[in-house]
Amino acid sequence: MKRLLLLATLFLAQPLLADSNLPPAYWSERQLPDPRQEAEAQALMEQLRCLVCQGQSIADSDAELAGDMRDLVRRRIAAGEKPDAIRAWLIQRYGTWISYKPTDEPAAWPLWLAPIALLLVGGWLIRRRITVRRS
């Protein structure tokens, strides 16, 4: 009996976390009923960066603000908004930092040119190593 009481007290004691006392938002932990919309929402959530985490997407985060952002994404997708529009809306407020998917702005071009450039440089470096002997 004593042990049960002890457990109960420990259970009720709130941990010292900087968390609000409100429960999570409705759509932060539920899937949309339409599977295609849910897939769209999931894909977008994996590309949005959590604002309070150390480098995670909002899809993988336990933080409250991430949950609220998931709720926002799902509600808007359910309302028919396109994922790109939602991403653009968030970028308007937080800058490109919030999108893990590099946008098509000039600052991101080197990222996409890098693999091509590396392949070309590598190919040029090995050009003398391989011959096609005509026999």
Added chain:
Amino acid sequence: MIAETGLAALWLAAGLAGLQFVLMIASLRSGAEVRGAMRSIAIVQGALTLLAFAMLLLVFARSDMSVALVFENSNSAKPFIYKLAGTWGNHEGSMLMWVTILAVAGAFVAILAHRTSERTLTAALGAQAVLALGFYAFLLFASNPFARLWPAPEDGRGLNPLLQDPGLAFHPPTLYLGYVGLSVAFSFAVGALLTGEVDSRLARAMRPWVLGAWILLTLGITAGSYWAYYELGWGGYWFWDPVENASLMPWLAATALLHSINVLAARGALKAWTMMLAVIAFSMSMVGTFLVRSGILTSVHAFAIDPQRGTFLLALLAIYVGAAFTLFALRAPSLKEGAPFELVSRESGLVINNLILSVILGVVFVGTLYPLFVEALSGEKLSVGAPYFDAVAGPLALLLAVLVGAGPLIAWRRERRPVFKQLAIPALLGATALAITIILWPEMRILPRLGFLIAAYLAAASILPLVGRNPLRAPLATWGMVVAHFGIAVALVGMAANAAFTSERLVVDKPGEILSVGPWAVTLASVTPTAGKNYTAIEAELRAARGNDLITLSPETRYYSDPPTETNESAIRTFWNGQLYTVVGKQDVSGAWQLRLWWKPFVTLIWAGGALIAIGGALALLGRFWRPLRRRMISARERRSRRYA
């Protein structure tokens, strides 16, 4: 007393490393005869550092709170295994582990290496000592693990609950053995560049060390991936996090090195490239150490945000890699390359393999550091994550997988047979797999579909080297290659299945409601409070039914007090055809509980594949030692049979 012993051992070891450096210079300049001394000193240095590490283990095991490190990272209430593993669950302790492996590796090279010339071996041991010297300095002046705390507090701050897991006992040591094992390749390369003896003999001497480090690195990364998968509670296994990339980059370099070393050993070619790769591989290990401990990149893994220490490490990096690159630039003209390779030859195949691996390495490197560069140049903050890496590294890796099927079938020097005829059956199997996915799962995305196609092809193609010969007579090295390449196909199937077939249910459920996830019907039976040795928790009891299977799972949310943290302990059940992954979250206003349920068919193949890759490497390594052993056994048997003939 124990801590002071450890500290003293560390100082002595540092002194010996300095001595080795002096000896190496003397030997190179005046040809002085130092080989005996060099070897002995290397062995003693390794032993001393091992002693220092043992002392640190001891103070953690005894929860000696007078040592500052123990106070900050441990707690007497912790289970014993985490007291021990906590030794390396922090910056100073893991750095000491790093240096210990560096010194002990040097000692083993001194004991075991016999294929190189004495001159090169001396130079290599000297290089290894120089590497150790910088890190000894770092430890002794900037990260002393044995610093005392006076007066000694009652009890410590405890270990981060995310680290209180068997993964901590396995993942860092394996990873470090891999990272730091690559230092041997670095030292051999530097030594050989100094003495000018870059040849097939060097390659054969280096090969087992590279193989050993690579095997451990593969295991370490696989274990880390599985740990993140079950610990973080969302079912992801790779996040392209900067610290994960920091472990992938040495692995990519080491894989390329492993293959090009074979060309150097067999044909005496690709000298410059192999030396450069050997230098790059360990440089990537050092870059990784720097990234994790300097705080310049945000990551869930970062465990020391200290720009001062970061500067020290950056200085070491600049000196070591800069010196190695300078040495390479100066000595490269003296590396005589032979005739170019035939287009269809094993050598060319390996060159292309190296090219693609290097491009993937380059892309991961660029992607990881790009946000830093952009911010330095323009002040803009952008994020590079999974969408970029998946889009770029993914196709390159798939291309590589296709070539991996063909490469082992091509002969050295010049392939005269029609290799592509041999690949007809694997190609057919691949096409069949593709057709099956199109017919049964028409809405599957393109990438998993390609994954299945290539995995089927590669699984068949990787076995071909054993077909048409007595498999029991095939050398272990061939078996190793087959198993490792087959492992790639297995991992690919796991990844494709995870992407294509995972069923996810995120719900807020009251006890009694039935949910379906994949073929399972899951009910929440109850949620009860519970407690462990150093935490309290709420535990959900889930009953899952599939056909005749009836199981119970108990995911928890744990609350630790030292330090105050909340973690999810997922409950996972593994079956032959997949895993049921369950997590319990918070309570809703209505009193219902958040539940996250996944049915992940064949997801374990991802890590099974990783393990197979490591096993393949182990077989190849064993083969190096098996052949001389077997030869001795055969000749002994022949001598015996001749006696009775």
Added chain:
Amino acid sequence: MSRAVRFAPLALLLAIIAALVWRLATPTDTNVHSTLEGKPVPAFDLPAIIPGKPALSSAHLATGQPHLVNVFASWCVPCITEVKVLQALKQRGVHVDGIAVRDRTADLADFLARNGDPYERIGSDAQSQVQISLGSSGVPESFVVDGKGVIRYQQIGPIEASDIPTILSQLGRAR
């Protein structure tokens, strides 16, 4: 092997080291700033949370007077000391409005009773929606909004006594 190719790795290394040295030398600003500085406040209409305390909407922020909008919560520890600074600002004639993120009436009333109440209006943002639409990433943060409803300045973290001159000058410029 040409000299360019031989020395290229070294050159590349030096460039990378230079970038890393710069990174270590300049202190990193790990905060994510709102990009709405200079743009109008997004339209919102929050319900009241304290009986007797009027609610907050974007219309109230475009009445010709500059406002200091404080995004806070009763569960936010640094907000406790920030309230004193906000009181000081209020005494200098600043219009302080509050957006309470993920808060409950009882907790908030208790917080204000214990620490003081500098707010003219408080809106309840139960699911962080307005916080997100403002480009705010945590509590506490404050926004200086001018008389026409345009955001002029964002303060991330609690306003400390040493920040008062900055806030006042921003408010002055926002007239």
